[in-house]
Amino acid sequence: MTRRTRDFTVLIGTTGTVLLLLAATGALGLIEALSAFGVIASVAVAYFAGSAARVPRAFNEPAADPQAAGPVHASPALLMALPLPALEIGPGQKIAAYNRAADDLFQLTSLPFARASAVIRSPVLLAAIDQALDRSLPGPFSAELETGPDETWRAHVSRIPAGRNVLVLLEDLTPVKRAARARADFLANASHELRTPLTAISGFIETMRGPAKDDTAAWPRFLDIMAGESDRMSRLIADLLSLSRIESSEHVLPRGREDFSEIVSAAVAALQPIAAEQGIRLHLADAAAPLPEITAHRDELIQVVENLVSNAVKYSRPGSEVSVSFGASPSLAEARVRASQTWELSGRMTLLQALARSQLPEPAVWLRVEDQGPGIEREHLPRLGERFYRADQSRGGKITGTGLGLAIVKHIMAHHRGGLAVETRMGQGTAFGVWMPAARE
Ligand SMILES: Nc1ncnc2c1ncn2[C@@H]1O[C@H](COP(=O)(O)OP(=O)(O)OP(=O)(O)O)[C@@H](O)[C@H]1O
Ligand SMILES: [Mg+2]
Numbered sequence: 265m266t267r268r269t270r271d272f273t274v275l276i277g278t279t280g281t282v283l284l285l286l287a288a289t290g291a292l293g294l295i296e297a298l299s300a301f302g303v304i305a306s307v308a309v310a311y312f313a314g315s316a317a318r319v320p321r322a323f324n325e326p327a328a329d330p331q332a333a334g335p336v337h338a339s340p341a342l343l344m345a346l347p348l349p350a351l352e353i354g355p356g357q358k359i360a361a362y363n364r365a366a367d368d369l370f371q372l373t374s375l376p377f378a379r380a381s382a383v384i385r386s387p388v389l390l391a392a393i394d395q396a397l398d399r400s401l402p403g404p405f406s407a408e409l410e411t412g413p414d415e416t417w418r419a420h421v422s423r424i425p426a427g428r429n430v431l432v433l434l435e436d437l438t439p440v441k442r443a444a445r446a447r448a449d450f451l452a453n454a455s456h457e458l459r460t461p462l463t464a465i466s467g468f469i470e471t472m473r474g475p476a477k478d479d480t481a482a483w484p485r486f487l488d489i490m491a492g493e494s495d496r497m498s499r500l501i502a503d504l505l506s507l508s509r510i511e512s513s514e515h516v517l518p519r520g521r522e523d524f525s526e527i528v529s530a531a532v533a534a535l536q537p538i539a540a541e542q543g544i545r546l547h548l549a550d551a552a553a554p555l556p557e558i559t560a561h562r563d564e565l566i567q568v569v570e571n572l573v574s575n576a577v578k579y580s581r582p583g584s585e586v587s588v589s590f591g592a593s594p595s596l597a598e599a600r601v602r603a604s605q606t607w608e609l610s611g612r613m614t615l616l617q618a619l620a621r622s623q624l625p626e627p628a629v630w631l632r633v634e635d636q637g638p639g640i641e642r643e644h645l646p647r648l649g650e651r652f653y654r655a656d657q658s659r660g661g662k663i664t665g666t667g668l669g670l671a672i673v674k675h676i677m678a679h680h681r682g683g684l685a686v687e688t689r690m691g692q693g694t695a696f697g698v699w700m701p702a703a704r705e
Contacts, residue, residue, distance in 0.1 A: 272308065275308060276305055276308060279301065279304050279305070279308075280301055283297045283298075283301050340361055343361055343362070343363045344363050344364070346363055346365070346433070347365065348365060348433055348434055348436075349362075349363065349366035349368070349369045349370075349417075349433075349434040350362065350363050350365070350366055350431060350432065350433050351363075351370075351380070351431075351432045352430070352431055353380050353393055353397070353429060353430050353431075354397075354428060354429045354430075355397060355428055355429075356379065357379045357380040357381055357390070357394070357397070358379055358380075359372065359378055359379070359380055359383075360429055365434075366434070369411065369417075369434065370383045370384060380393055386407065386409035386410075386419075388407040388408070388409065389409050389419050389432075391407070392405040392406060392407040392419065392421045393405075393421055393430060393432060395421075396422065396423055396430040397428075397430055399423070399428075403421075403422065403423065404420070404421075404422065405420075405421040405422070406418060406419060406420050406421065407419045407421070408437070414438065414441075414442070415438050416436075416437040416438055416441050417435065417436055417437060417438075418434070418435045418437050419432055419433070419434050419435075420432070420433045420434075420435065449652075450651060450652075453651070454504060454652075457500055457666050458497060458500060458501075461493035461494065461496045461497045461500075462493075462497065464489065464490075464493045465490050465494060468486045468489060468490050471486065472486055496664070500666055500668070503666065503668040503669075503672065504668070506567070506672060507668060507671060507672055507675060510564065510672065510675045510676055510679060511675060513679070514675070514678065514679050517559070517679075517681075518559055518561040518564070518679065518680060519559065520559070520560060520561065520562060521557045521703055522557065522559075522560045522565070523555070523557065523558075524555050524557075524558050524560075524590065524629045524631075525550075525551055525590065527560075527562060527565045527566055527569065528548070528569055528588065528590050529548065530566065531565075531566045531569035531570050531573065532546065532548045532569065532588055534570070535570060535573050535577065538574065538577060539573075539577045539586065542577055542578075542580075542582060543582030543583055544577050544580055544582065544583075544584060544585065544586055545584075545585045545586070546573070546577065546586050546587075546588070547585060547586070547587040547588070548587075548588045548589075549587060549588065549589040549590075551589075551590055551591045551592065552591055553591070554592075555590075555591070555592045555629055555702075556627055556629065556702035556703065557702065557703045558629055558680075558700060558701075558702055558703050559680075559703040559704075560700070561676075561679070561680070564676045564679065564680070565676070565680070567673075567676060568631075568672075568673050568676050568677065568698060569588075569631065569633075571669040571670065571672060571673050572631075572633040572673060572696045572698070573586065573588060574669070575633075575669060575670070575696070576633050576634070576635035576637065576694070576696075578663055578665070579635065579637040579638065579656070579663065580635045580636060580637040581636075581637065584635065584636040584637070585635075585636055586633065586634070586635045586636075587633075587634050588631070588632070588633050588634075589631075589632050589634070590629065590630060590631040591629070591630060592627065592628070592629050592630075592702065593627070593628050593629075593630060594625055594627055594628075595625035595627070596618045596620055596625075596626055596628045596699060597625075598625075598628070599628035599629065599630040599683075599699035599700075600618070600630070600683055600685060600697070600699050602630045602632065602697075602699075603630035603632045603683075603685065603697025603699045604632065604685035604686065604687050604695065604696070604697030605685075605687060606632075606687075606695070607687055607689060607695070610687040610688060610689050611639075611642045611645060611687065611688050611689070612645075612685065612686070612687045612688075613645035613646060613685060613687075614684075614685040615646075615648055615649040615670075615674060615686065616649070616674050616677055616678055616683050616684040616685075617683050618677075618683035618700060618701070619681045621681075621701065626701045626702070627701070627702040628699050628700060628701050628702055629699065629700060629702055630699035631697065631698050631699070632695055632696075632697045633695065633696050633697075634693060634694075634695040635693050635694055635695070636692065636693040637693055638691065639688045639689050639690040639691055639692060639693060639694055640655050640686070640694055641655065641690065645686060645688070648670050648686060649670045649671055649684065650667075650671065651667065651668060651671040652666060652667040652668065652671075653667050653670075653671075654666075654667040670684075670696075673696075673698070677698050677700065680700045681701060682698055682699055682700030682701070683698065683699050683700070684696070684697070685697050
């Protein structure tokens with residue numbers, strides 16, 4: 265009972281007793297005594313309720329008198345409102361409270377009122393909790409815990425002022441760690457890819473200076489290889505630069521109004537000679553109806569078409585056909601079907617989902633590049649579009665490439681709020697599709 269409640273009870277009790285005595289001695293009628301008690305009691309109740317502290321104490325503000333305030337807890341409402349997993353732990357490592365995110369992480373509902381050591385498997389975190397509970401040690405306390413093969417959390421343990429409990433707040437480090445690893449992988453891959461042609465070139469320079477110094481008849485062949493390798497290096501550098509340019513401008517939306525069919529025709533025409541050289545028929549099907557304009561970056565979309573068509577040509581056998589089709593659809597969902605879901609019994613994967621601007625169907629354009637190549641095994645599909653990921657490495661890897669083409673396509677489509685998907689049938693062919701919203705009126 266708080267001091268206020270006790271005072272209130274004594275006041276009401278005394279008033280009641282006095283009025284009862286007055287009524288018993290006949291100084292007051294029973295009715296009058298009861299009405300007087302009623303009036304005084306309601307005024308007292310109204311004052312009691314009205315004078316209660318309206319502003320709850322912030323949970324980290326120390327109570328003026330801890331004894332009078334009772335045990336200090338983290339506000340349960342505040343705990344529930346936290347978007348991060350949070351637990352309140354008391355002496356003896358008893359779990360006093362937790363929120364839903366903490367329940368998801370540690371499965372606490374199956375073990376209500378458990379001790380922290382029963383649910384938390386991380387010795388470092390348990391040690392940090394113990395140290396924080398021991399008020400003689402200086403803080404702050406934190407611990408990193410691995411909750412899965414690729415999942416890391418950092419726990420911050422802090423004391424709740426003026427109480428004996430501690431608050432454990434967990435922060436998900438997984439995306440940060442993943443980004444750091446991706447960056448490291450990227451650097452390792454990029455330098456490896458650059459070093460390979462460079463090693464070949466220096467090897468031939470050494471040969472021409474040494475063993476083959478006088479074998480000038482062999483020089484043209486060496487120079488051809490060196491030229492090929494240096495071309496490969498400049499292509500790689502151009503791809504890396506274009507990826508980084510697209511990435512750095514990802515938040516700047518394209519402005520220009522463009523004609524999608526003109527972009528597709530121009531890009532396909534530019535690739536006709538390469539297809540012919542490989543003995544592949546490159547066929548462009550005209551759209552059934554005129555297309556709406558798109559808000560786009562022309563050069564970037566040309567790069568999308570070029571990358572998809574050159575992959576189709578590169579991974580196909582001579583004598584086969586690569587066909588490019590495109591069109592308009594009343595919604596993004598339909599555009600995605602037309603672009604990438606037309607074969608039966610195919611392996612399908614959406615590598616990038618188009619971002620809808622509203623709930624209403626949004627007119628869209630789509631493009632589909634279909635080949636009669638070997639197909640792509642299912643296990644590779646989710647990783648297509650990752651930088652340097654090549655699905656055919658295991659197949660002997662005779663076809664050269666660095667695995668940047670689809671990463672560039674994916675970034676460009678993201679920049680245009682569009683999508684990218686693949687469907688494939690082993691031994692029969694692969695189709696890559698992209699789609700994006702039409703320009704607004
Ligand atoms: N049409 C296709 N048919 C079969 N496999 C494909 C096709 N398109 C892409 N792939 C697979 O996807 C991988 C990634 O393609 P991507 O275009 O990103 O890289 P790349 O063609 O190897 O190199 P780059 O385009 O950078 O020169 C390829 O290595 C290949 O294994
Ligand atoms: Mg490619």
